[in-house]
Every structure is written in structure tokens, then in C-alpha cells.
Amino acid sequence: MLLTEVPDSVPPPDWLRPLIERVQNHLRGNHEDFIDAPYEWSLATDFQRRVYEAALLTKSGFTATYGDLAKAIDEGPGVSRAVGTALGQNPWPLLVPCHRFVGANGKMTGFSAPGGINTKLQLLAIEGNQMFNV
Template sequence: MATQHFLLFETAIGICALVWEGERFIGAQLPERDEAAARKRLERRFPEAEEAEAQGFVADTVAGIRALFEGEKRDLSHLPLAIERTPDFNRRVYEVALSIPHGETLTYGEVAQRIGEPGAARAVGVALGQNPWPIIVPCHRVLAAGGKTGGFSADGGVETKLRILTIEKAQTSAEPGLFEALPLAARPPRS
């Protein structure tokens, strides 16, 4: 078995982490409250991983995640993941999540429909809660029905989810925003 490596790196929303084995990611981590908490969580999840420098595809991924958290439109769906290590149901959920474009969202029920499991919205939520690659597999882009946020297992919970969706300028509801229903001439300018 190849050696597992990890890297902690600073982003606009805090210290994130990537974990890889060979040329594929086996884990990612959204920010914890501080570096010590991030290291402790990594040690629990990947006790065999050794700290390493960012090179090649890892350095490119760090740059992409940093850019995403600074508001740039980035697609991380092409990154190499050890997705076959996840249960079949979870893999299908993650594949749908990977297809959600930057700034857009789906509901748990819509994901369930897309994997051919109508009525499995709760199971979709459980699978997303087990996502080994948050931000790469954008589980933050999946919401509960009616534009409700649903859960989020990263440190900071739903607040972190909303922060990332705000950075992406995602519409979180089919309902128009306060100014969206106004005629074009009456809308305030977009920034």
C-alpha cells in the first residue's frame, strides 16, 4: 500500500487539508477552529498519513481551492479521487454532487431522483455527511427542500455551508430574492 500524505494549508476561510495516496486524493478537510483542531481531526481520520509538501496535482488543487474560497469560479470535479473506496450508493451520490456547477444547488430529493432512488433524500443526506472530500465533492451545494440548508458536518456546521454558498453566489431557493421580482429598470445594479 502506498504511503498516505497530508497537507494543511491556509485559505480565505481558514486552514484546510488534503490527504492523498499515490496520485489520488483519499480525503479533504474544511477548516476547523484552529490548526491544532485540524491536525487532531486528521490524526483521527488518517492516523497513518505523513505530512508532506504540495507538489504537482496537490499544489494545483491547493491553488484551486484557495481561488474558490476567494470568490473565483472553479471546477474541482476533475480531481483524482479514490472514489471506488466508497460504498456504491455514496459513490453515485458523490458523482451527482460533482456534476453540480459552481453557484448552483440541488436538493437532497433531486439528488435521490438523479441516482434513480426517489424517496431516498434522507439517505442522500447521510452519504453527504460521510463525504471524504468536502469542497472537492461539493456537498455544500445540496440543500433540503424549500431552500432550507439541511445539515453540514464541517466545523461551523450550517454557518460554514452558507459561507461557502455565499462565496459562490449560489441561489439557495427557487424563490426570487428581494429585488429579483422587480422589473429590470427598477432593480438595483449588481455588484
């Protein structure tokens, strides 16, 4: 569909097709994790990479706070804001599940992907997260 609607678009390379199928499968509600996706880690700082790798361990259907993620990478709670900033700069949204992270006390906070918090809520609902069902 995209190839017919977007001028000059080209088919994805063969090596990317299995990942596209997994993403489509995930969005249909068949929960996938993308821990083994071919990330180009040179796009991230060392701190961001630590955040993203830890975020990949949060399973579909669950949420955690930015503070929880800071603890998971052996940083103190004062680093929660930096963790949120790193997630906001995530070059692989959905694959690195930044939508699974919320503010302190479960407060729904911003989401940098198109659609903002509404998109975040929809992704959480697709993943079966009852706490934030839309």
C-alpha cells in the same frame, strides 16, 4: 503558513499543488469545479460514489435538494435521507460540493464540516448563491 504553525507538518506532494491552487482560487471567488480531482473512490461505497459523482455536476452558485440528487441517480424521493447521509460522510468536502444541497423546500439543513451551517452558508455566499447570502 500552515508549515510554520503546525509542528511536524510537511509540504504537500508536487502532484497535489495544482489542486491546492484551484481550491484557493475557488475560495477567492473564481468558481472552479473539481470533477477531475484525483478522488480515491475506494473510500466510498457504490451508492456514495453515485451520489458524489452526481453532486459534482451541480454548478457553483446553485443549490438543489437532496430529493433532486436522489432523482439524478435514478433513486426515488424516499432515498433523500440516504443521500443526505452520504453527503454527510463525504470525505472530500468542498471538492464534492455537499454544501450545495438543502432539504425539501430549500430548508437549510446540517453540514458535517467544522462550523456546520455557518460554513455551508459562507461557501454558498463565496460561490455567489444569492438565495442564502450571509
